[in-house]
Amino acid sequence: MFDLIPIAEIAPDRIETLLDAAFGTDRHGRTAYRLRDGVAAIPELSLAAVIGAELVGSIQCWPVTLADDDGARVPMVLVGPIAVSPAHQDVGIGRALTRAAIARAGQGDIAGGDALMLIGDPDYYGRFFGFTAERTGGWRLPGSFEAHRLLALGDAVPDQAGDVRPRISADAA
Numbered sequence: 001m002f003d004l005i006p007i008a009e010i011a012p013d014r015i016e017t018l019l020d021a022a023f024g025t026d027r028h029g030r031t032a033y034r035l036r037d038g039v040a041a042i043p044e045l046s047l048a049a050v051i052g053a054e055l056v057g058s059i060q061c062w063p064v065t066l067a068d069d070d071g072a073r074v075p076m077v078l079v080g081p082i083a084v085s086p087a088h089q090d091v092g093i094g095r096a097l098t099r100a101a102i103a104r105a106g107q108g109d110i111a112g113g114d115a116l117m118l119i120g121d122p123d124y125y126g127r128f129f130g131f132t133a134e135r136t137g138g139w140r141l142p143g144s145f146e147a148h149r150l151l152a153l154g155d156a157v158p159d160q161a162g163d164v165r166p167r168i169s170a171d172a173a
C-alpha cells in the first residue's frame with residue numbers, strides 16, 4: 001500500500017528523477033512547462049506517493065490565469081505533471097494522487113481551485129476524473145498542443161477565448 005504526503009517532504013532532485021523516468025528527460029520543452037515559468041507549485045495541491053521510503057509517484061499543481069480577450073483575468077490551476085514510477089503503474093497511484101489534488105482544490109480556499117486544467121490523455125483524465133475539452137476551444141497557450149488534449153474540470157472553468165499563462169502575483173484574483 002502507498003501513502004500520500006506533502007511533496008515538500010521529498011528532496012526536489014528525487015522528484016526530478018521520477019519525472020524523468022515517467023516522461024523522459026526531454027520533457028522540459030513541453031508547453032505545460034511554459035505555463036509555470038516563474039511561479040511556484042501550490043503546496044496544498046502538490047503531493048508525493050511513497051511506499052515506505054520509496055518515492056513512487058507525484059503530482060504538482062500550479063497557479064495559471066486565463067487572460068481573456070475582453071481584458072478579464074480568470075484564475076485557474078494547472079494540474080500536473082502527474083507521474084508514477086514505471087514499476088508501480090496501473091495499481092491506482094495516479095488516480096489517488098489526482099483525486100486527492102482535485103478534492104483539496106475543491107475545498108474553496110485556493111484561487112482557481114474550481115477551474116482546473118491540464119494537457120493530457122482524455123482516455124485517462126476524462127474517464128477517471130471528468131476532465132473535458134468542452135470549454136477549452138478558445139484558449140491559446142505559449143506553445144503547441146493538441147486541442148483534444150487541452151482539458152478542464154470545475155464549475156468556474158471559463159469558456160471564453162484568451163491566453164493561458166503563468167499567474168504571477170499581480171494576476172492573483
Ligand SMILES: CC(C)(COP(=O)(O)OP(=O)(O)OC[C@H]1O[C@@H](n2cnc3c(N)ncnc32)[C@H](O)[C@@H]1OP(=O)(O)O)[C@@H](O)C(=O)NCCC(=O)NCCS
Pocket residue numbers: 022023082083084085088089090091092093094095096119120121123124
Ligand atoms: C498516466 C499515469 C499518471 C497513470 O497513473 P497510474 O498510477 O499508472 O494509473 P492508475 O493506476 O491510476 O490507472 C490505471 C488505469 O488507467 C489506464 N491508463 C494509464 N495511463 C493511461 C493513459 N495515458 N491513457 C489512457 N489510459 C491510461 C490504465 O490502462 C488503467 O486502466 P484499467 O484500470 O482499465 O486497467 C502513469 O501511468 C504515468 O506516470 N505514466 C507516464 C507518463 C504518461 O504517460 N503520462 C500520460 C498522461 S499525460
